[in-house]
Amino acid sequence: MKGGLFKITLYVALVGLPVWMATFLGAPSKGVLNDVGRNFALVGFMILVVQFLLAARIKWIERSFGLDILIRYHKYMAFAAAGFLIIHPFLLALGHRSWRLLIAVDLPWYIWAGKLALIILIVNILFGVYQGKLGLKFEKWRLGHDLSAITILLLIFLHAWFAGDDLKVLPMQVLWMILISGAIVLFVHHRFLRPIRLGRYLYRVEEIQQETGNVWTVKLTPPHGRTIGHYMPGQFHFLTFFRSPKLPVEEHHWTISSSPAQKDFISSTIKAVGDFTSTIGLTKAGDTVRVHGPFGRYSYLLHPEERDLVFLAGGIGITPLMAMLRHMRDVGDTRSVTLLYANKQEDGIVFSKELQQMAAGKNPNLTLVHILSRPDEKWTGETGHLDREKIERHCNGNLGKKTFYVCGPVKMAEGLVEALRRKGVSERQIRREIFSFLD
């Protein structure tokens, strides 16, 4: 976490700023309950403003944590903001010794604006949490999330401006103006300006290659006169495909499966599982793609001193690990890697041939173990699930000095992490990406 602590401190300072200002410049004290209630409102508002910063994929912030972690944090802080904002009218009501604020109907419009904002915020959070269970498509959810975020921001701004005692002084009003314009600028930049800018340098689909029955590799080349930006093996990027007009144009994120050691193309290996990815096989050479990346901190390059790695992969979770292996091969790295790779059937193993070739070579020093849960009769390798017993056996019982990279379906990955920790493997030795932004 390079610079992470500094950025976390900065975050706390930023969220605390309106409270500090209000304490010394704002309205006079009206008793402890009122003062704390107002502070909770200020803090809740500020957390929501900074949410725009967290979600805007700012590289400087992302670099220290990884975008996956940042988006998770954004989600958790939404709960925190809602908590502060829900508590604040209760504290104010207690402070006034009157429940009118909570139950009366004949309240000024700006109080209702605040209540409405809180309701939208809670609904928004529930949709974020239950998006998967509701079967809501990501694209639709995202649009709703954007619109409600802006609505909440504006309502809460007006609410604070007219209802807030502390907003009666000029410095606080100036701060409020800066905050709301900052949030709106970030939003417009993130959702409109940057896509337009990136859209001027569209990548081209050079080749689309079927790896297995439902897994495809898309090879992309940069536009004329441009080079592929620096990235680390294991990172991911956002791609927006512009294909036949009948096919959906949506932005999704995928791991980069190519090795940054070769500069000709950048690729993602995509499994057709969802609404959008099921159309991936229809992509044609010559189609264009908007590329935004790279993001993430799931890369062995950030930990060059670790020489003994264990890769635990399930299905399409092989992609970041494959990018790392390819990179090790291309740069002649000699570290030792044990790859335990779980699939259902033999014909579902992605990169099967290339892995075999790598295992035969010296760079990296790869031990390849395939595990199939539904093998046919001819299969002589490991069978069943990727579990603690198999990990221990293939690590010769020695887990202490190794670093584990886990990537696969959420349940499998969580199970493996749990199993490793129970065997006394420390958190530092386990690397895992929280790839899905929503569940």
Added chain:
Amino acid sequence: MAKTILHRTTIGVVSIIFVVAVLLGVLKGEVISQPDVRKANDGQQEHESLNAQTINQGASLFKNKGCASCHAVDSAKAGIGPSLKGLFKGIKNLGSGAKVTDKSVRDQIKTPYKNMPPFADRLNEDELDQIIVYLKTLRS
């Protein structure tokens, strides 16, 4: 593992923010600024500390929010509405017949009896407090 560190960091950050918000709220009343006249809200406490700032704010609201265009404060003569000279000095009742208290005056401003327009939308609770504090200073 990243997730555990994330959980701990989030809990840490939220706790700090929580503590700062509570602590500054508590300190504000105790140390940093003087309490004002919030208690006027109830109408029960007779002995509030009326400070000059609040009275001034009340007076300027009285002028700027339109009260002064109907109500005189320094002469006993009625304008469009009755004079408010000495309103809280126990001389008279409100037009509705109600006794003059914080609450009845507040209700009159928000949901008036008779021809006066309602001011509930134009004044928030704190501004009402300030106006009431100001009205209490009017001599008979």
